[in-house]
Amino acid sequence: MFFNRILCSLGLTAVVLAAAPLTASAQEASDYNYVGIGGSDEGFVVNGKISLSEHLSVRPAVSTDFDFDDSEDVNYVLPITYDFNALDAAGRVNPFLGAGISGELGDDSSVEAAVTGGTDYRVTNNWLVNGSVVWSPFQDGSDDVDFIAGIGYSF
Template sequence: MFNRILCTLGLTAAVLAAAPLTASAQTAPDYNYVGIGGSDEGFVVNGKVSLSENLSVRPAVATDFDFDDGDDVVYVLPITYDFNAVDPAGRLNPFVGAGINGELGDDSSIEAAVTGGADYRVNDQWLVNGSVVWSPFQDGDDDVDFMAGVGYSF
C-alpha cells in the first residue's frame, strides 16, 4: 500500500514539475534509441521509438539470467508522452506513460503499468536514461521497478 501511495505521489510530482516548463522549452524530443542497462529485475535491453512529436513507445526487456526461478524474462511496453526539454541546453527530456508489462516463463503474466522517467542526452549519439515502472494490480499487490541505462541514439 505504501509503495502505491509513494509511486502515485512521485509520478504526480514529476508531471506537475515538468508541465510548466514545457511551455517555455524550445525543443521537442525527436530521437530514437536502443540501449542497455540494469534494473532491480536484472540486465535490461530498452529503447525508444518516436510515434509523433511527443508520443513514443518505450519497450524494455529484463532478465536476471537465473532461468530456474520462474521469472525468466520481465517486459514492459508503454506508450509515453515525451515532454519538451526542461533545461536550456535541451538535453533533459522527461516522460510519463502507461502500457503493459509482465513476465514470460513458468508463470507468464500480463499487467497494466504506469511509467515515468527521463532521458539525458550526453551528445547527439549517446544518452543516459532512468525510469520507474509501477504495476498497481500485480497479483493483488503493487510492484515498483526501477531501470537505468545508456543508449545509442539514431
C-alpha cells in the same frame, strides 16, 4: 483479477491502435530514437525508444536475471509515453510519462497494467543515459515498483 484483465486488455488495445497508424511517421518524427542497455532491480535490461510523433513514443524494455530456473525468466514493459518538452535550453533533459502493459514470460506468464515515468539525459547527440520507474499496480495482487537505469545510442 477481473478488473486487472480489463485494464490489461485496454492497455494492449491502446498500444496497438496508437502504434499501427503511426508506423510510417515513426521514421519521419523530428524526435530522437534509441536502443540501450542497463540494469534494473529485475536484472540486465535492453530498452529503447521509438518516436511516434513529436510528443508520443513507445518505450519497450526487456529484463532478465539469467536465472532461468525460477518462474520469472524474463520481465517486459511496453508503454506508450508522452514526451514533455526539454527542461533545459540545450534540449538535453527530456522527461516522459506513460502507461501500457508489463509482465513476465516463463512458468507463470502474466500481462499487467503499468504506469511509467522517467528522464532521458542526452550526453551527446548520439549518446544518452536514462532512468525510469515502472509501477505495476496489480502485480500478483499487490503493486510492484521497478527501477531501470541505462545508457543508449541515439539514431
